[in-house]
Amino acid sequence: MTPDEFRRHGADVVEWIAHYLETVEEHPVASPLAPGDVRALLPAHPPQHPEPFEDVLADVDRIILPGVTHWQSPNWFAYFPANSSGPSILGELLSAGLGVQGMLWATSPACTELETHVLDWMVELLGPPDRFGSTGAGGGVIEDSASSATLVALLAGRQRAVDAGAELGALVAYASAHTHSSLEKAARIAGLGPDQVRTVAVDGEFALRPDALAAAVEEDRSAGRVPFFCCATVGTTSSLAVDPVAELAPVCAGAGVWLHVDGAMAGSAAVCPELRWVNDGLDRADSYAFNPHKWLFTNFDCTCFWVADRSALLAALSILPEYLRNEASESGAVIDYRDWQLPLGRRFRALKLWFVIRHYGAEGLAHHVRRHVALAEELVGWVRADERFVLAAPPRLGLVCLRHVDGDDATRALLDAVNASGEQYLTHTRLDGRLVIRVSIGQAHTEERHVRALWDHLTSLADGLP
Ligand code: PLP
Numbered sequence: 001m002t003p004d005e006f007r008r009h010g011a012d013v014v015e016w017i018a019h020y021l022e023t024v025e026e027h028p029v030a031s032p033l034a035p036g037d038v039r040a041l042l043p044a045h046p047p048q049h050p051e052p053f054e055d056v057l058a059d060v061d062r063i064i065l066p067g068v069t070h071w072q073s074p075n076w077f078a079y080f081p082a083n084s085s086g087p088s089i090l091g092e093l094l095s096a097g098l099g100v101q102g103m104l105w106a107t108s109p110a111c112t113e114l115e116t117h118v119l120d121w122m123v124e125l126l127g128p129p130d131r132f133g134s135t136g137a138g139g140g141v142i143e144d145s146a147s148s149a150t151l152v153a154l155l156a157g158r159q160r161a162v163d164a165g166a167e168l169g170a171l172v173a174y175a176s177a178h179t180h181s182s183l184e185k186a187a188r189i190a191g192l193g194p195d196q197v198r199t200v201a202v203d204g205e206f207a208l209r210p211d212a213l214a215a216a217v218e219e220d221r222s223a224g225r226v227p228f229f230c231c232a233t234v235g236t237t238s239s240l241a242v243d244p245v246a247e248l249a250p251v252c253a254g255a256g257v258w259l260h261v262d263g264a265m266a267g268s269a270a271v272c273p274e275l276r277w278v279n280d281g282l283d284r285a286d287s288y289a290f291n292p293h294k295w296l297f298t299n300f301d302c303t304c305f306w307v308a309d310r311s312a313l314l315a316a317l318s319i320l321p322e323y324l325r326n327e328a329s330e331s332g333a334v335i336d337y338r339d340w341q342l343p344l345g346r347r348f349r350a351l352k353l354w355f356v357i358r359h360y361g362a363e364g365l366a367h368h369v370r371r372h373v374a375l376a377e378e379l380v381g382w383v384r385a386d387e388r389f390v391l392a393a394p395p396r397l398g399l400v401c402l403r404h405v406d407g408d409d410a411t412r413a414l415l416d417a418v419n420a421s422g423e424q425y426l427t428h429t430r431l432d433g434r435l436v437i438r439v440s441i442g443q444a445h446t447e448e449r450h451v452r453a454l455w456d457h458l459t460s461l462a463d464g465l466p
Contacts, residue, residue, distance in 0.1 A: 028422025
């Protein structure tokens with residue numbers, strides 16, 4: 001593709017995206033296709049000869065778009081959001097355009113230094129403790145996902161414990177049943193058996209109980225096992241429950257347990273000063289992660305991950321083969337982010353986050369997050385006023401968990417009918433054994449009229465229940 005062809009097709013693609021985002025609301029939110037429908041439209045064999053770019057783009061409309069579930073629709077209330085935004089998409093494009101692979105500082109200094117700087121900006125913007133900043137013993141990095149952040153934190157904790165003399169087989173990690181499943185996956189990858197991950201009891205609001213953690217840690221220590229890692233969650237996936245980090249921290253510190261805090265969804269709320277309670281206790285955590293790729297208008301993948309002391313992380317993940325040796329690394333004056341993550345190679349992800357922060361500013365970001373929280377509060381008022389529905393968990397930030405009072409069959413019927421309509425998209429969880437509809441409000445373009453339409457839809461369906 002010549003530069004001129006690139007210019008022309010690039011303009012077509014940007015126009016395509018702009019039109020898509022303008023009209024995304026018109027599509028059924030969840031793709032209605034059946035398994036195999038997309039592949040059935042694709043040629044069985046790759047082309048032998050070049051094809052015009054116009055044909056490729058036409059096939060995006062014909063084959064791809066019907067098989068897309070529209071995460072950028074304002075009628076998106078499923079899972080958690082995975083927002084993009086204009087500045088973020090353009091930052092991503094620029095990252096691809098530069099085609100930089102930033103494994104070492106030396107392989108593109110701007111890739112590393114912008115990342116360090118933006119992560120320090122995030123500390124200032126969101127208010128986690130200064131010790132996560134790059135000027136002390138800690139520092140931040142952009143991981144591809146909160147799952148990777150949990151794994152990397154667990155590996156750092158494992159390293160710290162092993163360096164202190166623990167046997168791998170004696171290590172024990174702690175989490176609640178509401179902790180994201182990525183913790184279990186991380187433990188498997190790290191070579192821990194199922195009996196090395198302890199499920200700690202939760203309270204009535206689904207938050208991990210500090211007394212139960214203390215008891216489990218004590219029991220393990222008395223039995224000669226080595227407690228080494230605890231994953232606390234600020235904003236669980238099912239119900240946005242908040243584990244009491246400030247109370248868990250002393251238990252962990254007293255037993256030499258690495259405390260990782262997973263704020264994947266809720267962490268973005270800290271951009272609003274009045275919601276900074278989500279940071280409570282972080283001053284005593286060993287590591288913290290949250291996802292701008294959920295609620296901070298930065299398209300997937302972008303997880304901000306900080307450690308208070310990077311030495312265990314580097315000890316766990318640094319390996320220096322001859323072919324990567326270079327003067328800058330050896331000087332000790334630079335960060336090589338390959339040592340902070342699983343793969344060697346890495347994309348220039350900081351660009352999109354930088355673009356987003358500069359486009360919206362702290363006030364713009366806070367404005368949108370605040371708007372979503374206010375919309376959720378409005379929905380909570382409507383749910384409370386309708387005796388056919390109950391809140392299934394304390395509503396928090398942008399998440400409202402509700403169910404029909406008649407039980408699971410009625411709740412399931414409402415959920416299925418909404419999703420089959422394509423007008424909105426909702427997902428479910430189970431709390432205290434009961435089926436629950438999660439209404440997650442946080443898509444960048446969701447307005448009051450969309451939430452109102454969802455509620456009207458649910459209540460009119462409830463009118464028709466037997
Ligand atoms: N942690 C929590 C609390 C989550 O809600 C999620 C996803 O929803 C994750 C981790 C995993 O996020 P990621 O897709 O970035 O790995």
